[in-house]
Amino acid sequence: MPSRQEILNAKILVVDDSPDNIELMEEILREEGYANVSSTMEPEQVCPLHREHNYDLILLDLQMPGLNGFQVMKSLKEIEKGGYLPVLALTAQPSFKIAALEAGARDFISKPFDLLEVHKRIHNMLEVRLLYKELAQYSRAQQELALHDALTGLPNRRLLEDRIETALQHANRSHAKAAIMYLDLDGFKAINDTYGHAYGDEILKMVSQRLLASSRKEDTVARLGGDEFMVVLGDIHSLADAQGPAAKLVDALVEPFFINDLTLRLSTSIGISIYPDDAESVDALISIADYALYEAKRAGKNRYCSTGTAPTGAAVKTPAKQGVPELVPHR
Numbered sequence: 001m002p003s004r005q006e007i008l009n010a011k012i013l014v015v016d017d018s019p020d021n022i023e024l025m026e027e028i029l030r031e032e033g034y035a036n037v038s039s040t041m042e043p044e045q046v047c048p049l050h051r052e053h054n055y056d057l058i059l060l061d062l063q064m065p066g067l068n069g070f071q072v073m074k075s076l077k078e079i080e081k082g083g084y085l086p087v088l089a090l091t092a093q094p095s096f097k098i099a100a101l102e103a104g105a106r107d108f109i110s111k112p113f114d115l116l117e118v119h120k121r122i123h124n125m126l127e128v129r130l131l132y133k134e135l136a137q138y139s140r141a142q143q144e145l146a147l148h149d150a151l152t153g154l155p156n157r158r159l160l161e162d163r164i165e166t167a168l169q170h171a172n173r174s175h176a177k178a179a180i181m182y183l184d185l186d187g188f189k190a191i192n193d194t195y196g197h198a199y200g201d202e203i204l205k206m207v208s209q210r211l212l213a214s215s216r217k218e219d220t221v222a223r224l225g226g227d228e229f230m231v232v233l234g235d236i237h238s239l240a241d242a243q244g245p246a247a248k249l250v251d252a253l254v255e256p257f258f259i260n261d262l263t264l265r266l267s268t269s270i271g272i273s274i275y276p277d278d279a280e281s282v283d284a285l286i287s288i289a290d291y292a293l294y295e296a297k298r299a300g301k302n303r304y305c306s307t308g309t310a311p312t313g314a315a316v317k318t319p320a321k322q323g324v325p326e327l328v329p330h331r
């Protein structure tokens with residue numbers, strides 16, 4: 001439940017065409033302790049103001065010249081699409097009460113004001129509004145958690161697969177290629193075993209930062225779990241466009257890590273697959289990158305390995321068409 005202080009700090013807008021009514025309502029609210037009250041006599045300003053300030057409560061007079069309260073609520077619904085309209089209608093017309101509720105107002109206050117009723121209705125409405133905001137925030141945070149790795153904050157496998165799909169679609173549309181780089185740290189287990197899990201975790205966070213710092217903003221850097229990461233490069237035109245970035249990642253991780261008084265060293269191996277040269281589906285591209293990674297490990301670690309053409313220019317078989325790929329480790 002929101003605290004009394006949170007309720008008193010809520011943002012409130014009073015909308016009325018009568019300066020006397022505005023003054024009266026502002027005074028009522030101030031005396032109760034509400035600290036964030038503003039007002040307007042121009043109904044057409046309500047939406048722009050709400051867009052800017054995201055009010056917790058709009059006390060809205062229904063009968064105003066020009067734009068009336070019902071029209072204002074209609075426009076507010078556009079801003080709060082599917083959301084909660086924080087409107088408390090003010091009306092002297094008994095027949096408008098139900099109409100106001102039907103138009104989206106959460107509640108109404110009758111004029112002339114009964115002070116006790118005003119306070120209760122405002123308090124109750126703010127309580128619900130603030131709870132609603134808390135819930136919406138919590139739900140956004142849960143969605144984020146479901147798509148990100150809790151330790152590093154990087155996208156997790158679920159989000160990664162989506163990102164790869166998007167990169168492939170983009171490559172298709174723009175007649176370009178995409179690269180999947182599968183990374184597995186070398187010697188990570190020894191760090192855990194020697195210095196403990198907390199140091200291992202710290203290294204994983206630092207590795208994530210280095211991978212991000214060594215990639216383009218538009219690339220995806222994800223953690224698959226354990227000491228495995230993936231980097232997706234979109235909008236490339238050849239394997240050579242992925243080899244440079246792969247070498248950069250290998251170099252970035254070979255630099256020592258400083259944690260407390262310790263200097264820790266590890267390296268990474270990378271397997272690369274290219275869309276559409278190696279395969280066309282996400283799963284197949286990941287499998288081929290995994291296979292290339294295995295070859296990079298087998299060839300001595302601290303290097304990347306790809307299918308395709310060796311730097312010397314020697315053509316090698318591509319796995320999608322030829323079965324088992326011939327892989328080219330680079331150091």
Ligand SMILES: Nc1nc2c(ncn2[C@@H]2O[C@H](COP(=O)(O)OP(=O)(O)OP(=O)(O)O)[C@@H](O)[C@H]2O)c(=O)[nH]1
Binds near residue numbers: 197198200201
């Ligand atoms: N600290 C920490 N360790 C983890 C986490 N997830 C997995 N691990 C550990 O990471 C290690 C990964 O094992 P390997 O990939 O075989 O270790 P490695 O020494 O890098 O082996 P190579 O890849 O052959 O060089 C295991 O010891 C796991 O227990 C984690 O979230 N935090």
